[in-house]
Amino acid sequence: MAPRRRRRRPWYRTRAYRLARTALLAIVLVAVVRCGGPGGPDTSAAAGSGRDGSDRARPGPPPRPLPRSRPTSMRIPFLGVDAPVIGVRLDRARQLETPPVDDPKLIGWFQGGATPGESGLAVAVGHRDTRTGPAVFAALAQVKPGKHIEAGRADGRTAVYTVDRVKVYDKAGFPSEEVYGPTRRPELRVITCGGLFSRRTGYTSNVVVFAHLTATK
Secondary structure (H helix, E strand, C coil), rough: CCCCCHHHHHHHHHHHHHHHHHHHHHCCCCCCCCCCCCCCCCCCCCCCCCCCCCCCCCCCCCCCCCCCCEEEEEEEECEEEEEEEEEEECCCCCCCCCCCCCCCCCCCCCCCCCCCCCEEEEEECCCCCECCEEECCCCHHCCCCEEEEEECCCCCCCEEEEEEEEEEEEEHHHHHHHHHHHCCCEEEEEEEEEEEEEECCEEEEEEEEEEEEEECC
């Protein structure tokens, strides 16, 4: 009787792939998000209302990380954001791509990072505004610590992240290691443009939301 052949793990579940992905985030992804079109800044989209600045935290141990599954949508209830997600990569200059400017309601999810709820660092990006007015992350800087970000997955499950902090960094001194450094627990960075706007050079800063996984459903 011939010996049974051992079934190989999918490439995206191997230890080598996880290590390579961590290295990519820690070393290669060192550039800031490029955004800010030819139109001036418009932040007329208001943040959602709430009695306080945080959602009530769920007690208990942290949730078990989810297996890899393609992101499909993102919701930030506090801001009224409910948008589809597309995959984005690094361009030739090793800068993170952004969604097409002709569809300002799309969110880009970095394909080289973790998927929603997966262990490691996930990165999502979106426009603050475009030629036609406010975009999906026009009010991102107004989200509060403790608020939730829900990321839908192709397998039908949802990863729920809780916002830890919101920072605005000048692009000239962007702290790549702090923002993109490796992490063992499932974490998410949501990034858009911020600061002052120039028609020649675009926005001066990036808004970065730091969040970690607190629930799955």
